[in-house]
Structures are given as C-alpha cells and as structure tokens.
Amino acid sequence: MNKRKLQIGVMGSAADTEYSAEVESIAEKIGGGIAKTGNTTVYGAEKDYDSLSTAAARGAKKENGLTVGITYGKGKDVWDKEGNTDVIICSGLERGGGREFVLVNSCDGLIAVSGGSGTMNEMLVAYQLNIPVVVVRGTGGWADKMADQYFDSRKRMKAIGVDTAEEAVSKIIELIESEK
Amino acid sequence: MNKRKLQIGVMGSAADTEYSAEVESIAEKIGGGIAKTGNTTVYGAEKDYDSLSTAAARGAKKENGLTVGITYGKGKDVWDKEGNTDVIICSGLERGGGREFVLVNSCDGLIAVSGGSGTMNEMLVAYQLNIPVVVVRGTGGWADKMADQYFDSRKRMKAIGVDTAEEAVSKIIELIESEK
Amino acid sequence: MNKRKLQIGVMGSAADTEYSAEVESIAEKIGGGIAKTGNTTVYGAEKDYDSLSTAAARGAKKENGLTVGITYGKGKDVWDKEGNTDVIICSGLERGGGREFVLVNSCDGLIAVSGGSGTMNEMLVAYQLNIPVVVVRGTGGWADKMADQYFDSRKRMKAIGVDTAEEAVSKIIELIESEK
Amino acid sequence: MNKRKLQIGVMGSAADTEYSAEVESIAEKIGGGIAKTGNTTVYGAEKDYDSLSTAAARGAKKENGLTVGITYGKGKDVWDKEGNTDVIICSGLERGGGREFVLVNSCDGLIAVSGGSGTMNEMLVAYQLNIPVVVVRGTGGWADKMADQYFDSRKRMKAIGVDTAEEAVSKIIELIESEK
Numbered sequence: 001m002n003k004r005k006l007q008i009g010v011m012g013s014a015a016d017t018e019y020s021a022e023v024e025s026i027a028e029k030i031g032g033g034i035a036k037t038g039n040t041t042v043y044g045a046e047k048d049y050d051s052l053s054t055a056a057a058r059g060a061k062k063e064n065g066l067t068v069g070i071t072y073g074k075g076k077d078v079w080d081k082e083g084n085t086d087v088i089i090c091s092g093l094e095r096g097g098g099r100e101f102v103l104v105n106s107c108d109g110l111i112a113v114s115g116g117s118g119t120m121n122e123m124l125v126a127y128q129l130n131i132p133v134v135v136v137r138g139t140g141g142w143a144d145k146m147a148d149q150y151f152d153s154r155k156r157m158k159a160i161g162v163d164t165a166e167e168a169v170s171k172i173i174e175l176i177e178s179e180k
Numbered sequence: 181m182n183k184r185k186l187q188i189g190v191m192g193s194a195a196d197t198e199y200s201a202e203v204e205s206i207a208e209k210i211g212g213g214i215a216k217t218g219n220t221t222v223y224g225a226e227k228d229y230d231s232l233s234t235a236a237a238r239g240a241k242k243e244n245g246l247t248v249g250i251t252y253g254k255g256k257d258v259w260d261k262e263g264n265t266d267v268i269i270c271s272g273l274e275r276g277g278g279r280e281f282v283l284v285n286s287c288d289g290l291i292a293v294s295g296g297s298g299t300m301n302e303m304l305v306a307y308q309l310n311i312p313v314v315v316v317r318g319t320g321g322w323a324d325k326m327a328d329q330y331f332d333s334r335k336r337m338k339a340i341g342v343d344t345a346e347e348a349v350s351k352i353i354e355l356i357e358s359e360k
Numbered sequence: 361m362n363k364r365k366l367q368i369g370v371m372g373s374a375a376d377t378e379y380s381a382e383v384e385s386i387a388e389k390i391g392g393g394i395a396k397t398g399n400t401t402v403y404g405a406e407k408d409y410d411s412l413s414t415a416a417a418r419g420a421k422k423e424n425g426l427t428v429g430i431t432y433g434k435g436k437d438v439w440d441k442e443g444n445t446d447v448i449i450c451s452g453l454e455r456g457g458g459r460e461f462v463l464v465n466s467c468d469g470l471i472a473v474s475g476g477s478g479t480m481n482e483m484l485v486a487y488q489l490n491i492p493v494v495v496v497r498g499t500g501g502w503a504d505k506m507a508d509q510y511f512d513s514r515k516r517m518k519a520i521g522v523d524t525a526e527e528a529v530s531k532i533i534e535l536i537e538s539e540k
Numbered sequence: 541m542n543k544r545k546l547q548i549g550v551m552g553s554a555a556d557t558e559y560s561a562e563v564e565s566i567a568e569k570i571g572g573g574i575a576k577t578g579n580t581t582v583y584g585a586e587k588d589y590d591s592l593s594t595a596a597a598r599g600a601k602k603e604n605g606l607t608v609g610i611t612y613g614k615g616k617d618v619w620d621k622e623g624n625t626d627v628i629i630c631s632g633l634e635r636g637g638g639r640e641f642v643l644v645n646s647c648d649g650l651i652a653v654s655g656g657s658g659t660m661n662e663m664l665v666a667y668q669l670n671i672p673v674v675v676v677r678g679t680g681g682w683a684d685k686m687a688d689q690y691f692d693s694r695k696r697m698k699a700i701g702v703d704t705a706e707e708a709v710s711k712i713i714e715l716i717e718s719e720k
Contacts, residue, residue: 002241002262002263002264003263004256004263004265004266004267004268005266007267007268016694017692017693017694040266040267061182066266066267068248068267068269070269073433073454074285074309074454074456076184076288082182083182083183083184084182085184086184086185086220086246087184087187087220087246087248087267088184088187088286089248089250089269089282089286090282090285090286091271091282091285092281092282092285092453092454092457092458093452093453093454093458093641094433094434094452094453094641094645094669095668096434096665096668096669097452097637097640097641097644097645097661097664097665097668097669098452098453098638098641098642098645100637101272101633101634101637101638101641102269102270102271102272102282104637105254105270105271105272105634105637105638106268106269106270108256116691116692116693116694117664117667117668117691117692117694118664118668120660120664120691120692121637121661121664121665121668124637124657124658124660124661124664125636125637125661127657128635128636128637128657128658128661129254129634129636129637141692141693142692151656151657151660152557152656152657152660152681152682153557153656153681154556154557154656154657196514197512197513197514253613253634254634254636272633272634272637272638273461273632273633273634273638274461274465274489274613274614274632274633275488276485276488276489276614277457277460277461277464277465277481277484277485277488277489277632278458278461278465278632278633280457281453281454281457281458281461284457285454285457285458296511296512296513296514297484297487297488297511297512297514298484298488300480300484300511300512301457301481301484301485301488304457304477304478304480304481304484305456305457305481307477308455308456308457308477308478308481309454309456309457321512321513322512331476331477331480332377332476332477332480332501332502333377333476333501334376334377334476334477362601362622362623362624363623364616364623364625364626364627364628365626367616367627367628400626400627421542426626426627428608428627428629430629434645434669436544436648442542443542443543443544444542445544446544446545446580446606447544447547447580447606447608447627448544448547448646449608449610449629449642449646450642450645450646451631451642451645452641452642452645461632462629462630462631462632462642465614465630465631465632466628466629466630468616489614
C-alpha cells in the first residue's frame with residue numbers, strides 16, 4: 001500500500017506580534033525542511049494577515065512540498081496570494097480556538113516557533129490529543145517559555161526544545177515515528 | 181502565482197445501503213476523471229466501512245490524483261487500507277452532519293451518486309453554502325430524486341442532473357468556473 | 361435525583377421564505393405547548409431575522425417556559441429583541457449546517473414546521489443521530505413533504521406526521537419517552 | 541424586555557489531577573455564589589469523571605441556580621448523576637479543545653480554579669474571544685500561575701486574580717458589566 005506522508009503542523013505568531021525577520025526565516029526553513037523529507041506541511045491559513053505558520057507554507061512550497069492550509073469559517077480566499085496552498089480546508093469554526101482544534105487534530109506532530117496565545121492554545125490541544133510538540137528555543141513567546149517543560153501536573157509529555165529549524169524537523173519526525 | 185487545484189467532493193451511499201457494482205464503478209470513474217483533469221478529489225473518510233465516496237478516492241488514486249479524506253472525531257486510521265488518501269483531515273466533529281459540514285465546506289463543487297440521508301444532508305449543506313451540486317441520474321437514492329430539482333422554495337440553485345461519470349466531472353468544473 | 365427536562369427542538373422556515381401568519385401561529389403554539397408540559401424549548405437563534413424556530417421561543421416564553429437558543433459563530437446578540445432567550449449557546453460554527461448540527465445534537469426530539477433546505481438538513485441530522493422527528497402536516501415545505509416518509513432506504517425511522525400544534529407536542533414527548 | 545441572565549463559566553481541574561477537598565469546596569462555592577446572584581452557571585460536563593467544573597454545577601444547584609452543561613460528542617448521559625444539570629448541550633466536538641471552544645464561546649465571563657492543560661486552553665480561548673477571566677489565587681495549577689499575568693505580548697487582557705469564591709463571583713460580574 002501507499003504510505004500517507006506525515007502531516008507536520010507549523011504554528012507560530014501572527015503578524016501583529018511583530019516577530020523579527022530572523023524568526024520568520026526559521027519558520028520558512030522549517031517548512032522547507034519538511035518538504036525536503038517528502039512530508040506535508042499543515043498550517044493555519046488566515047484571511048487577513050501573514051503569520052509564522054503561513055511563512056512555513058511559503059518555505060515548503062519553495063522546496064515543492066505539499067501544503068495544506070486550514071482556515072476558519074467559510075470562504076476559500078486566504079491571505080496567501082502567491083498560491084502556496086495546495087489544499088485549503090474550511091473548518092467552519094471560528095478562529096481563536098475552534099479552527100485551531102481542527103488544525104492540530106489533523107497533524108501527526110507539531111512544531112512551534114515563538115507564538116502568542118494562539119500558539120500556546122495549539123500546543124495545549126496537541127498535548128491533550130497526544131500529538132508530539134517540538135519548540136524552537138530562543139524564538140521568544142510561548143514556544144520558548146514551554147521548552148522542555150511539562151504542560152501540566154500530569155507530566156505526560158514535554159514540549160521538546162531544539163535550537164534550529166533542521167533539528168526541529170528531524171526531532172518531530174523521530175517523535176512521530178516512535179509513537180507508532 | 182500557482183493556482184490551487186479545484187477541490188471536488190464526491191459523495192454517495194455508505195456500504196450498508198448495498199449499492200450495486202455498477203454504481204460503485206461510476207463513483208470510481210468520477211474520481212479517476214477528476215484526477216485526469218489534474219484536480220483534487222475530496223471524500224468522506226470512514227473508519228469502519230467502504231462507501232461510494234471512498235470508491236471515488238480509489239479511482240482518483242489509480243490515475244495518480246491528489247486525494248483528501250475528511251474524517252470524524254480524532255484518529256487518522258481510516259478504512260482505506262490501500263493507502264489511497266494523501267491528506268487526512270480530522271474534523272473533530274461527529275459523523276452524521278458535523279464532519280459532513282467540514283467536508284462540504286471544503287469543496288469547490290460536489291458530485292453526488294445515489295445516496296441515503298447523509299448524501300442528501302451534504303447536498304443541502306452545499307446549497308446553503310452556494311456550492312454547486314451535480315447528481316448522476318439513474319443511480320437511485322437522493323441523488324436521483326433531486327436531479328434537476330430545486331432544494332427549496334427559494335429556487336436559488338438546482339441539483340444539475342447528468343448521465344455519466346464523464347459528464348459529471350466536466351459539468352461540475354464548468355459550474356465551479358462559472359461561479360468565479 | 362432531579363430529572364432534566366426534555367429538550368425539544370422546534371425547527372422551521374426562516375423569514376425570507378415568507379411563511380403565513382397561520383403557520384407562524386402553529387410554531388408559537390408548539391413553543392407554548394412545550395412550556396406548558398414543563399419542558400425546554402430549543403431553537404436556532406438567528407442574528408439577522410425572524411424564523412418559525414424563533415416564533416416557537418416566543419410562544420414558550422409567553423407560557424414561562426425555559427428557552428435555549430443556539431446560534432452560529434460568536435457573539436451573543438441574537439435577533440430576539442424581546443428577550444425570549446434564557447440561555448444562548450454560541451456554537452462557533454457557521455450557519456447552513458454547522459450550527460444546525462449542534463442544535464439538533466442537543467435535542468431529545470424535534471418538531472418541524474414547514475421549512476426549507478435548513479429544516480430538511482436538520483431532520484436528516486436528527487435521523488442520523490436517532491433523534492425522533494415529528495412534522496406538522498399541511499404547513500408546506502419539507503416538513504409536509506416528509507410526513508410519514510422514511511428518510512432513506514434503510515427505513516430506520518419515519519418523520520411522524522401530525523395535524524396540530526397540540527398533537528405535535530404530545531407525540532414528540534411520547535416518542536422521546538419510548539426511546540428510553 | 542426580559543434580560544438574559546449572565547452566563548458565567550466555571551473551569552478547573554479534572555478529577556485525575558487529584559485536587560484537594562478545599563479547592564473543590566471553592567469551586568462549589570463559586571457555583572453557589574453565581575446562583576445567589578440569579579445568574580447561570582455554565583460548566584464542562586464530562587461523561588466519565590468529576591471535575592471542579594462539575595463541582596461548581598453542584599454548588600449552583602444547591603442554591604437553585606440554573607446550570608448548563610456542555611459536553612463532547614453526542615449522547616446526553618453525563619457524569620452528573622444527581623441531576624444538577626438543567627440544560628445539556630452536545631457540542632458534537634471532541635474533548636481536548638473542541639468542546640471547550642463551544643463552552644468558552646458560550647460564556648459571558650469565566651472563573652478558573654486550579655486547572656491543568658484543559659483549563660489553560662479555556663483561558664486562552666477566552667482571551668482570544670475577549671471574554672474576561674478571573675482566577676482564584678492559591679488554588680495551584682495554571683489558574684494560580686496566570687494570576688495577574690497577561691496571556692501574551694499583546695497585553696490586551698490579564699487574568700484577574702482574586703482570593704476567595706465570593707470575590708471571584710463579584711469580580712467576574714463587574715468585569716462583564718464593564719465590557720458592555
């Protein structure tokens with residue numbers, strides 16, 4: 001049988017949090033790295049602004065990877081104007097926790113870069129659904145804060161900290177494979 | 181910019197309604213036809229049994245098309261054991277109307293073959309979301325019953341009846357393109 | 361222990377389908393009838409216009425019944441300006457099948473009056489979730505069309521036809537109780 | 541017009557985190573306090589175990605308050621065996637972020653007591669939806685950790701810390717009223 005490619009979500013800050021070009025470049029490299037391994041990049045598609053998640057889709061497409069954007073509400077016209085989205089899913093749910101649930105639930109594993117409340121929300125959903133989480137240290141925000149920490153007193157799973165885009169991709173694949 | 185491929189949903193009866201091999205073959209041919217036009221087949225992925233929707237994904241994969249399965253709840257192990265699913269989306273919603281809403285909402289257009297209550301549900305959602313619907317006449321069930329009928333007294337849109345798998349694919353593409 | 365009151369949904373046409381004052385009065389009477397039995401009226405709360413479902417809530421409140429409105433998206437300001445809604449639930453899902461799924465899924469039983477595509481959608485969801493459905497004959501629309509019909513070839517459940525608001529309430533309670 | 545009562549959500553740890561009797565008593569008192577003000581207690585209804593959220597519904601019912609439980613998936617038989625739930629809503633969504641979105645989205649304001657990953661998830665959704673959050677200091681978990689903290693670098697809203705159940709109720713009402 002054919003084997004479904006791994007679906008790796010890349011989550012991170014929205015443009016209004018004013019992340020640096022350096023952090024944006026890390027997100028793009030993660031998308032590119034996922035593409036190079038032949039796997040699928042899953043991202044949260046916004047309709048009104050850019051984000052680190054969208055940057056990952058850009059990076060994946062540069063390396064001819066498959067990209068899946070998951071958006072809120074209805075309507076398939078997302079912010080991505082360069083056409084880096086191969087498949088758009090309309091979750092029918094509001095942004096701010098609803099759409100994000102479908103997004104995370106559709107990932108085999110998740111990489112977080114920097115990130116505000118939305119990214120922390122996504123990591124917590126992953127934890128509750130037993131989906132492994134890798135965070136890039138030094139990128140600020142909740143990803144940084146959660147590096148190598150447990151998500152609660154149950155101590156079921158830590159957010160695994162790594163230092164580079166390359167490590168993030170290889171670590172999440174390793175974690176997903178070890179879960180099987 | 182790159183252009184996103186059309187996302188064409190194929191909906192139809194579940195295996196417990198005991199559809200004929202002929203009707204199953206129509207569903208497979210529709211999937212194959214979508215693949216030949218280079219577009220994406222979206223289907224409702226069950227975890228426990230086959231369906232005409234799954235048959236369409238089989239057909240699409242035989243022609244190397246891209247396939248997206250949308251399933252209910254959580255858990256990515258769907259019924260498709262041959263690996264005809266390139267992307268699996270976990271809607272987080274129950275089957276029987278919830279998952280189906282995400283499924284239809286993610287389609288640019290929809291083709292229905294035969295079909296019980298679930299398929300009629302999907303056509304009605306498409307109608308409410310202004311997503312064009314093509315039905316294959318002579319396949320029985322709700323698809324047959326709705327051929328060339330309006331969905332309600334508002335008379336906004338008819339289910340367009342066609343007679344073959346080939347016509348179904350060309351007609352839905354025509355309808356989607358004319359909506360733009 | 362305390363016994364939870366039955367949650368009876370009343371579904372029907374939206375204002376743009378131009379239902380008659382007579383049909384509206386039936387919907388109001390159904391809400392009033394539910395209230396008189398001490399049970400809870402569940403309705404689909406719109407943000408922009410009236411509906412037979414909203415009329416049922418009005419009727420229920422006139423008889424001091426408990427009313428629960430289920431709306432789409434976010435935001436609790438619904439069309440009901442007289443304050444006939446005791447509890448408002450924001451499903452986070454789009455209207456046109458998503459919100460409706462939460463609405464029907466939260467009912468013990470459902471009464472349909474007249475109705476366009478949305479009402480038929482709701483009856484089909486009820487069928488798929490094994491929630492009994494009563495329809496008022498002579499009110500037109502899908503409710504009328506489905507009276508005493510099976511929803512598909514599985515023949516699991518019929519939409520039970522009745523002729524008056526009073527019968528609708530007593531019949532749905534009987535059906536819910538017999539399911540237990 | 542009638543005025544809808546405020547819908548105040550009480551969130552907190554699930555039974556498997558082994559909270560103390562003292563913390564449970566705080567949650568019960570919060571529910572009781574909401575009831576005494578004539579407002580509605582909204583809680584997350586589990587099907588398999590107790591929680592601080594369920595404890596709040598118990599407390600509310602002791603004071604004859606109105607209680608609304610929001611559960612996951614389908615099926616209305618929730619853990620609450622004493623019948624402290626006046627209205628049960630079946631969100632159709634999975635637990636672990638999906639159901640929780642409907643739960644928080646349906647609250648005018650939210651009080652958190654102790655809490656693991658699920659409670660933190662709920663607070664973050666509230667933040668993203670502009671729903672005020674009060675946390676009881678000294679109860680441990682994420683509620684304690686977030687007391688008087690911003691949820692991210694946007695600094696839009698803090699989790700307001702209080703020391704008692706009584707203060708929690710009066711503070712959340714004050715915050716909700718000031719938002720209007």
